[in-house]
Amino acid sequence: MVVRIDGSVGEGGGQILRTSLALAALLAREVEIINIRRGRKVPGLQPQHLTAVRAIRDITRGRTLGDELGSELLIFMPGKCEGGIYEFDVSKIRASAGSVSLIFQAVLPALLFAPRPTHLVLKGGTHVPFSPPTTYVEKVFLPLLQRMGGRANLKTIRWGWYPQGGGIVEADIEPVERLSAIELTQREELVKIEGLAVVSQLPLSIAERLCRRLLQRLSRYELVAEVELVQAPATGRGTGLFVFARYGDVVAGFSALGEVGKRAEEVADDVYRALMAHHRSGRVVDKHAADQLLLYMALAEGRSTITVSEITRHLLTNVWVIEQFLPVKFEVEGDVGKPGMVSVEGVGFRPGATSLGAV
Structure with a gap:
């Protein structure tokens, strides 16, 4: 059954696209995404989004329809992700400082559960507006993922600033059989x-x-x-x-x-x-890491709970997308713009498990 996602829901940004692609690849589910980035000043697929689309297509040996600049409609039919060696360059679509961190965000879930290791070379913007810097991914997000059993590292070889881009990062991802739940509720000194x-x-x-x-x-x-x-x-x-x-x-x-x-x-x-x-705030997880952890919390075995310094619309939108693919129900305590808590009972995903879709 095709999963249909409206990209105008919530904050209407590129996160809807990235999470949808990641889960479609992981679950081997065809997905149709409409109104892509409708909430942005310039809607539709821009170079970094199109690079992510083609990257996830290539690593799964899948097929896409609508993968062109400015497109607000995309159909993605994934194949099987095997891991391996890949290089993706935003400038091959158009010279820009498109974020390599966001491309990494899209392909990481499928590659974590691939049957063999992966080496990635990503070229584009490493430290650019409206995306996590690669240093943040390296020093904050990946250590949190490691607590759950995820094994990946990322290194910035050459920095890519806005608007020139031209940065280079290398990443290595080791396969895992499952992820463990995470509990980060009491902040230490x-x-x-x-x-x-x-x-x-x-x-x-x-x-x-x-x-x-x-x-x-x-x-x-x-x-x-x-x-x-x-x-x-x-x-x-x-x-x-x-x-x-x-x-x-x-x-x-x-x-x-x-x-x-x-x-x-x-x-x-x-x-x-x-x-x-x-x-x-007294909370454990910063607002950007919380958003990035949600998908892995939903995939993990057991109940994950985190306290977060700020509940954002971005977080709530990502919750909505994940719940369209997986039979999970997030519990979010706290108002937008305020500290809060997020918890979910994960599905205990294993490689080859394709019968978990919620729709």
Whole structure:
């Protein structure tokens, strides 16, 4: 039976597409997605989304209809995912800084349950607006997934900033038989705050200003941080501040990117505010990691529960998509924009299990 997904539901963004592709590939279910990215200023498939579509098509040896720039309708008929060696480059569709993190997000679930290991090379934007930086995926998301039994690593070889792109990341994914439930409800004490103040083809003094401002703001609350100044290899210019707060053995991540006309101090202030909002919430998982964990919680064996610093529309939309594919029911406590808790009884997915679809 075909799963039909309306891409205009909820926040109407690309996450609906990525989660639908991931679950369709995993369950070997044909999916039809309409109104793709209807909630965005420029709707339809853009280069990063189209790269993700073709990547998931290729790794499953599947077929697609409607896979073209600007398309708001896509039909995906997956085959079987075997793992292997793959390279995907956003610029092959059109020169852009399309996010490689979001492409990785789309293909990872199927590759985790493939029968053999996978080596991925992804080319495009690594540190760009409206997507998790690859450093966040590496330092925050993948360690959380590892707690559930997922085995994957990712390394940024060359940074790709907006608008030039040109970044390169490599990832290795090991097959798993199942995922274990996760419980992250009680936050431990703050152990350490670390950060990267990064510039590419810009004066190092910008990174120094990012660092200095962050340390000044944190000192008001007697907090300290270890911030490394980094001159990152890249094809174009860019700058950003990436901060990681470790509570016990769980890491939360916060970042902001520089842009023309925005002072380094403003960038640091954005990161500081995000960090302190999470810190004051008393919750374990930051709002971005929560959204990314949902699919794996639903696939895991047993009940998973996490407390999150902010319930977002993005999270609620992703819950809706997952419930269209799997016989699960998420319990979400808390209002949008406020701290909350998310729990779900997972289906205990195993490779080859294709009879779990909810529709």
